[in-house]
Amino acid sequence: MRTRKIFEIIALAAIIILVSWVWIAKEQTYVKKPYVKEDTLMDTYVTIKAYGESKSKVKRAVDKAMAEIKRIDVLMNFYDKNSEISKINKKDGANPIKISTDTMKIISLSLAYAEKTGGAFDPTIGALTSLWDFGKEKTPSESEMEKNLPLVDYHFIELNKEKETISLQKEGMKLDFGGAAKGYAIDKAMDILIKEGVSGALITTGSTTKVTRLKAKKDLWKIGIQNPRFHDNEENVMGIISTTDKSMSTSGDYQRYFTKNKVRYHHILNPKTGMPAQEYISVTIITDLGAAEADILSTAVFVMGYPEGMDFIKQNNNIEGIIVTADGAVHVSPGLREKVEDLKARIEV
Numbered sequence: 128m129r130t131r132k133i134f135e136i137i138a139l140a141a142i143i144i145l146v147s148w149v150w151i152a153k154e155q156t157y158v159k160k161p162y163v164k165e166d167t168l169m170d171t172y173v174t175i176k177a178y179g180e181s182k183s184k185v186k187r188a189v190d191k192a193m194a195e196i197k198r199i200d201v202l203m204n205f206y207d208k209n210s211e212i213s214k215i216n217k218k219d220g221a222n223p224i225k226i227s228t229d230t231m232k233i234i235s236l237s238l239a240y241a242e243k244t245g246g247a248f249d250p251t252i253g254a255l256t257s258l259w260d261f262g263k264e265k266t267p268s269e270s271e272m273e274k275n276l277p278l279v280d281y282h283f284i285e286l287n288k289e290k291e292t293i294s295l296q297k298e299g300m301k302l303d304f305g306g307a308a309k310g311y312a313i314d315k316a317m318d319i320l321i322k323e324g325v326s327g328a329l330i331t332t333g334s335t336t337k338v339t340r341l342k343a344k345k346d347l348w349k350i351g352i353q354n355p356r357f358h359d360n361e362e363n364v365m366g367i368i369s370t371t372d373k374s375m376s377t378s379g380d381y382q383r384y385f386t387k388n389k390v391r392y393h394h395i396l397n398p399k400t401g402m403p404a405q406e407y408i409s410v411t412i413i414t415d416l417g418a419a420e421a422d423i424l425s426t427a428v429f430v431m432g433y434p435e436g437m438d439f440i441k442q443n444n445n446i447e448g449i450i451v452t453a454d455g456a457v458h459v460s461p462g463l464r465e466k467v468e469d470l471k472a473r474i475e476v
Contacts, residue, residue, distance in 0.1 A: 157185045159343045164189050169200045169309050171332045177320055178327040178343060181398065188323030192316035192330070199315060202230055203308035205253060207299075215293060216253060216301040222346075223292035225286070231291050233304055233311050234284070240423045241281040248427035249398040253301025254278035258401070261394060264385040272401045275299070279398045287378070305394075309335045310376060310422030317418075330418075335376040337418040341457075348372050353468070354378045355409040355451055356474050365457070366449065366470035368413065376421035378429040379409035395429050406432035408451040408476065413463065415445040433458070 159178040162185045170384040179185035204210040208217075211230050219222050226234075232410040237250040254275040264334075267275075280319055282351035283296040295302070303356035304311075309332045317337050320328045328342040329348055338348040348371055368375070382392035382401070392402045412421045425444060428436035433452050440448040441459045449467070455476040459467065 130452060139359065149412050156182045159316070159393070160188055160328075161329075161342070162186055163293045164193055165228055168196050169204070169312060169332060170206075170236065171309070171334070174329075174331050175316070175320075176329045177325045177370075177398045178248055178340075184323065185325055188325055190322050191323065195316045195319055196312045196372060199229065199312035203233065203304050203311070205256065205305055206302045206389055212302050212304060213228060215295070218295070221252050223287060223290070223294045225290055229311075229315075231257075231286070231288065231293075232398050233307055233349070234293060235305065236284060236289065236311075236419060237307055237423065238284065238286065240420070241429065244424075244427040244431070246281065246398055247307070248306060248428040249279055249281050250299050250304060250307070251279050251281050251284065251295075252306075252398050253303030255396050255398070255401045256303045256305070257301060257396075259392075259394070259396070261383045261385055261392070264387060264392075265459040266387070266392060276401050279401075283290040306378075306426035307419050307423050310418035310420070312338075313337045313374075316360045333372075334378070334382060335418055335422050337421075338371055341371055350375060352411050352470075353377065353379070353409070354450060354471070354474055355381045364469075365451075365474060367468040368463075368466060370413070370466075372415070373413055374416060374421040375411065375413045376425040377409055377411040378417065378425040380407070381409070395426060396427065397430050404430045404432065406453055407436070408453060408455070408474075410436065410438075411449040412453075413447045413449075 131167050157179050157186055161178050163176050165172060165174045166257045168334060175187050175189050175192055177185050202211045205212055215224055221339050224432055231314040240248050278297055278300045285294045285296055313330045313335060317339060327342050329338045336350055340349060347369040350368050352366040354365040357363040378395055380391060380393040395404050397404045407429050410425050414421050428439060431439060437450055437458055440446050445461045447460045457472055
């Protein structure tokens with residue numbers, strides 16, 4: 128009888144251990160494979176991939192991160208009449224308007240890089256953005272361009288950081304953070320993932336990506352650089368970077384564009400002319416800085432043209448770049464030349 132009792136205890140213990148193993152295996156689903164969540168936000172597809180030892184914690188972290196991107200979108204969306212940016216743009220006169228801390232931060236960062244890039248990136252580009260409609264293939268008239276070009280000048284933004292207010296000193300000026308908002312949202316979302324304790328994560332909007340820590344088995348993240356002129360029968364990646372704790376952003380003339388009379392019109396406008404910048408097909412920036420900085424810099428370098436854009440990259444620490452010029456030649460900054468796999472030397476244009 129006593130022997131039977133011992134066997135029952137052993138059997139019960141074995142069952143408890145087995146159930147525990149099953150529960151642990153189920154709980155640790157995102158150790159070898161990431162939890163992936165996608166949504167349509169900021170006029171694009173947003174993807175978050177995250178690793179972690181606790182299934183429930185990883186899911187909760189990713190949900191919070193995605194909600195943060197949505198929150199930033201509500202603030203920064205140029206085309207949403209209810210966004211904070213739209214309310215600033217609709218404000219008549221130069222009287223200051225109170226703004227949120229996030230809007231203050233992105234405006235401050237944008238102004239700093241407007242100075243650093245000599246105006247190649249200008250957050251007041253909205254006065255020109257509003258003249259173009261890439262869905263309806265609308266180009267601005269000469270009179271519209273002449274009227275709105277003087278409204279693009281970041282020097283006429285008056286910012287009071289202490290009171291958190293802004294005023295636009297010229298009537299008709301408009302802010303547009305299409306070249307910074309996605310990156311800023313990614314930075315904020317990644318901060319949440321790190322705080323929540325994920326072991327590795329990737330956030331991408333397609334054109335802007337940020338990675339932190341490592342994948343399963345301590346692997347680096349592999350990020351593809353899109354071929355800006357790939358055809359249906361070709362590989363759409365022109366190179367691969369293996370890295371971690373980096374931000375990457377690509378600005379290209381293939382992302383939003385239309386062709387009229389054999390001329391390609393795209394959304395990356397030169398603030399000084401109001402027309403699409405023409406010397407580049409794509410610019411990819413890889414940096415230790417934030418995704419917001421990568422986002423801004425890929426736009427600015429695209430506008431600068433060649434060789435000024437590559438010179439700018441070489442002269443600044445923590446920035447590397449891959450540039451495809453209008454003739455299809457691929458130019459790589461010195462710090463990346465040995466770090467990109469299968470990089471094409473030229474693409475067919």
